[in-house]
Amino acid sequence: MFSYGPKALVALLLLSFSATVTANWQQGEASVAIEGADLTDVRVQAIKNAVADASFKNGSFIAAEDVVLDGLLISSKSVITTQGQIQRVEVMSETVTDDILKVVVKVSFSPLFNCAHDGYNRSMLVAQFQVLKPQQAKYGSIFDLGKQISKRFERQLSVEHNSPKVLLIDKAFTDVNSYDKIDLQEITDKAIYMTREYGRQFVLFGFIRDISLFEQVTEELLTDDVSLRRNFTIQVYLLDAYKHNILYKETYHSEADWEYSSDYSVDTNNSLFWRSDYGRVVLNTINMAVSDVSNLLQCERSFAQVINTEQQSITINMGAENGIKKGDKFTLYKKRLPIGVNGMSHSTLRSYPAVELEVKQVDSTSSVLDMYNPNQFINIELLDLVSPTR
Structure with missing residues (x-):
């Protein structure tokens, strides 16, 4: 048995796929000639090829595009998250015969998310x-x-x-x-x-x-x-x-x-x-x-806090680094903490769809939203919440 410890996490990009109903495991394997090359590089390439082989057997086609040298994959077991179906990867065995490294992996394929991601970084x-x-x-x-x-x-x-x-x-x-x-x-x-x-x-x-x-x-x-x-x-x-x-x-x-x-x-x-x-x-x-x-x-709703209020605009604590851009629209939410029968408070959120909020100015960590409220007066306070309008 051959085992080496490279500082590498293989990041895989799913190019095309066929949807599955339930998660399943698929085995893949690959062999790469060492030929005097660095064993770290050889192992990384062998793992990528083996994952691609498992994906092909599962009815998918992937391309390994990036290797992040950050000490994340340094053993015979790892977890890889991608935009598509690959959920986890386990390296089952690594053997060297006649200067050829053979790697066998087991890959878990999960169904694609059935929720709509709002596109913002939490x-x-x-x-x-x-x-x-x-x-x-x-x-x-x-x-x-x-x-x-x-x-x-x-x-x-x-x-x-x-x-x-x-x-x-x-x-x-x-x-x-x-x-x-x-x-x-x-x-x-x-x-x-x-x-x-x-x-x-x-x-x-x-x-x-x-x-x-x-x-x-x-x-x-x-x-x-x-x-x-x-x-x-x-x-x-x-x-x-x-x-x-x-x-x-x-x-x-x-x-x-x-x-x-x-x-x-x-x-x-x-x-x-x-x-x-x-x-x-x-x-x-x-x-x-x-x-x-x-x-x-992926399926959780993004919220941002109101950190400043003016007459017809508010400032929230999310900006360009979260993916917000001019023209994005948000809905106002106010938090309520009603006291239950056991004396404990329980947080609830109430939405105000009549209040129209649109991003007019963005910097890296905050955004200014113009407010339009033609029907009723709503007092927006510090620490109120906004969420993307769906």
């Missing part, structure tokens, strides 16, 4: 991931793993298709011990704070639940092989801060060999760590979560 906040059991980080001294995980989420979300405009902050969203008992009132209170402080619609946050070590025994013919392995379990949340509700909650688990001794202090800023078995598995787990979150965002 605004997102990534809060710091926390290690729930810091004592588990003592082995290897990986106490800053949460900070590194947050950076990886921010980086990978930023290169997704229709990528959100991501801001990474050095604060956690909630208390480190409360991941299993987040209640609606807490979500509402913190969402209100987040929107006032940062003005981002979505908040990605979570916890590193388990990084414990364990021994795995593999039975051999003459002796048993004992390897030291380490868990990596994260819980990921996606919050719509404007609507005060959790859109997504999922736990991801993986494990890999831990090759460092008990007295070795790991430098998580060093690329050597991320090329290790454990580092590669951590990256691949983050890739999977990023893929799921990005797919979910």
Whole structure:
């Protein structure tokens, strides 16, 4: 078995496709002669060819067009998100025979989205991931793993298709011990704070639940092989801060060999760590979560906050970097927080389609909208919301 660790994520562009009804897996393979070339380049090309082979078998035709050298695909398993049907890619095997590298992949094809994307890049906040059991980080001294995980989420979300405009902050969203008992009132209170402080619609946050070590025994013919392995379990949340509700909650688990001794202090800023078995598995787990979150965002409605009001115009906190351009039309929404029978507030949004809002001026992070309201007087206030008119 041959395994190498290139710093590459193969970005695939779907050129044409035949729609499928349900997701399915398809196997593909490819062989590339090494002939003295760099093994990283050879492996990247072999993976691209194998994915193309799987796509052809699935009734699709794709072309691999880009290779992003950013440490995202550095193991035998990866997640790739595209505009089309390819959902995930797993490298099943890599073998070298007579100076020829053969790669076998398994590709997941999913149905195309049945929702209409509004064309705007969402605004997102990534809060710091926390290690729930810091004592588990003592082995290897990986106490800053949460900070590194947050950076990886921010980086990978930023290169997704229709990528959100991501801001990474050095604060956690909630208390480190409360991941299993987040209640609606807490979500509402913190969402209100987040929107006032940062003005981002979505908040990605979570916890590193388990990084414990364990021994795995593999039975051999003459002796048993004992390897030291380490868990990596994260819980990921996606919050719509404007609507005060959790859109997504999922736990991801993986494990890999831990090759460092008990007295070795790991430098998580060093690329050597991320090329290790454990580092590669951590990256691949983050890739999977990023893929799921990005797919979910495709169907979510974009909202922007009103940050300034004048007599016949308003300013919102989305601009050219979000894809807004002159002439775009928006609908006004006002937030209501009625108190329920249990004493907790529940956020609702009320639309005002009679208020016509059209973009007249755009800069990178904000836009000025002219307001036309021929039928009735509506008092637009700071922190009111607007959304693209459908």
